Amino acid sequence: MDVLRLDNQLCFPIYAAAHAIGRAYAPMLDELGLTYPQYLVMLVLWEKDGVGLNDIGARLHLDSGTLTPLLKRLEAQGLVERTRSTEDERRIVVALTAEGKKLRQAAVKIPLKLGAKMARALPKMYAMRGALRDLVKILGSGGDDR
Amino acid sequence: MDVLRLDNQLCFPIYAAAHAIGRAYAPMLDELGLTYPQYLVMLVLWEKDGVGLNDIGARLHLDSGTLTPLLKRLEAQGLVERTRSTEDERRIVVALTAEGKKLRQAAVKIPLKLGAKMARALPKMYAMRGALRDLVKILGSGGDDR
DNA sequence: TGCGATTAGATTGTGTACAATATAATATCT
DNA sequence: AGATATTATATTGTACACAATCTAATCGCA
Numbered sequence: 001m002d003v004l005r006l007d008n009q010l011c012f013p014i015y016a017a018a019h020a021i022g023r024a025y026a027p028m029l030d031e032l033g034l035t036y037p038q039y040l041v042m043l044v045l046w047e048k049d050g051v052g053l054n055d056i057g058a059r060l061h062l063d064s065g066t067l068t069p070l071l072k073r074l075e076a077q078g079l080v081e082r083t084r085s086t087e088d089e090r091r092i093v094v095a096l097t098a099e100g101k102k103l104r105q106a107a108v109k110i111p112l113k114l115g116a117k118m119a120r121a122l123p124k125m126y127a128m129r130g131a132l133r134d135l136v137k138i139l140g141s142g143g144d145d146r
Numbered sequence: 147m148d149v150l151r152l153d154n155q156l157c158f159p160i161y162a163a164a165h166a167i168g169r170a171y172a173p174m175l176d177e178l179g180l181t182y183p184q185y186l187v188m189l190v191l192w193e194k195d196g197v198g199l200n201d202i203g204a205r206l207h208l209d210s211g212t213l214t215p216l217l218k219r220l221e222a223q224g225l226v227e228r229t230r231s232t233e234d235e236r237r238i239v240v241a242l243t244a245e246g247k248k249l250r251q252a253a254v255k256i257p258l259k260l261g262a263k264m265a266r267a268l269p270k271m272y273a274m275r276g277a278l279r280d281l282v283k284i285l286g287s288g289g290d291d292r
Numbered sequence: 293t294g295c296g297a298t299t300a301g302a303t304t305g306t307g308t309a310c311a312a313t314a315t316a317a318t319a320t321c322t
Numbered sequence: 323a324g325a326t327a328t329t330a331t332a333t334t335g336t337a338c339a340c341a342a343t344c345t346a347a348t349c350g351c352a
Contacts, residue, residue, distance in 0.1 A: 003254060003257040003258060003261075004189055004192055004193075004250065004253060004254060004257065005189070005193060006186070006189045006190060006193060006205060009189070009257070010268065010271040010272065010275060011167045011171070011260070011271075012186060013274075013275050013278035013279055013282070014160060014163050014164050014167055014271075014278060015164045015167060015168070015182075015186075016206070016207050016278070016279075016282050017160050017164070017278040017281050017282050018160050018161045018163070018164030018165075019164075019207060019339075019340090020207065020281065020282045020285040020286065021157045021160055021161060021281075021285065022161070022339080022340085023285065023286065023339090023340075023341095024285040024286065025157070026340085026341085035306095035307065035308080036161075036308095037307080037308065037309090038307095040152070040158060040161075043150055043151070043152045043155070044152060046150055047150075047151060047152060052330085053330080053331070054329095054330065054331085059152060060158075060162070061162050061165060061166065062308095062309075062310090063309080063310065063311095063331095064330075064331050064332065064333095065308095065309070065310060065311080065312095065331095065332085065333080065334090066307095066308060066309050066310070067331090068331070068332060068333085069307080069308080070307080070308075073307085088317075088318070088329095088330080089316080089317055089318090089330090090316070090317050090318070090329065090330035090331065091317095091330060091331080092330080092331065104150065107150060108149060108150060111149040111150065111155070112149060114157070115149075117284070117285070118281060118284050118285060120284065121277065121280055121281045121284050122156065124274070124277035124280075125156040125157075125277070125281070126156065127274075127277075128159075128270070128273075128274040128277060128278075129156060129159050131267065131270035131271070131273075131274060132159035132160060132162070132163040132274075133159055133162075134267055134270075135163050135166065135167075135264060135267045135271070136159070136162050136163050136166045138263070138264050138266065138267050139166040139167065139169065139170040139263070139264060140166065140169065140170065165309070165310090168309080168310085169309090169310075169311095172310080172311085181336095181337065181338080182338095183337080183338065183339090184337095198300085199300080199301065200299095200300065200301080208338095208339075208340090209301095209339080209340065209341090210300075210301045210302065210303095211301095211302085211303080211304090211338095211339070211340060211341080211342095212337095212338065212339050212340070213301090214301070214302060214303085215337080215338080216337080216338075219337085234299095234300080234347075234348070235300090235346080235347055235348085236299065236300040236301065236346070236347050236348070237300060237301080237347095238300080238301065
């Protein structure tokens, strides 16, 4: 077997799928004024508001180089507020604004629409989810828990 | 089920895994002077030299906005040459230099090392490859076959 | 053959993603 | 208590990725 043949690669399909996912989400998220990474950040915050930048990074495996500008833009859109923690001044706490909280209602349609779009792929995606998580763990998760 | 809960997302694990893969490849590819996307382009060319930018894009689901600068940098490194096709002047043909061809020898170790690194994840990755390819098809593949 | 439609790649603009580095704050050790 | 080590985030620099748009070349149709 030719280890350098594109069709024999195991990682490339993941890469290609991730990009396809991003492209598929974009028009729908654009209606909410969000990009896919921003949407992921909002998911984290809708789940637990007022967490640190570090915590968001740990959940999403993204570091401050990515998150700082991203959060700045979310703040500029009036969806979040960033403040320095009083307990530890190195920490940034990210809180949803009322508008940010309200956006959740509109956002509910996103996974529903995407789910419908890739309905026939869903069963296998459910099946591969755990393996993908394991892979992230094995390879090292990036973000601020490095 | 909360459709907006991060752990319930089916796409996020793919996104996270793709980024983890990129991070895992980077140090090794850096020794060859390549980035992961550049490495993918080289895979395509090692397989079939002298193809069009469009063909590379179709294989990798990347468009000219991404490929043009990427190929420019590969050309600057002396690994490829870009020429205008005589049959169709809109087309760019990308050919490996001798140095580009020679790099394949050093590149063989990359998949081997990565494979070793994620050995225990490999069986499931083999299993999910087809499903990931289907997903790319379903969502629309991007690149220049849009 | 001429003209409108389509295509290939370049370009512009925006938003990531991450390595490396810097600065200030906190933790740990002696 | 003081010094050193570590940590959180910002910043800098580089390389993507892709939508939108542009320009020149080619295709398809009347």
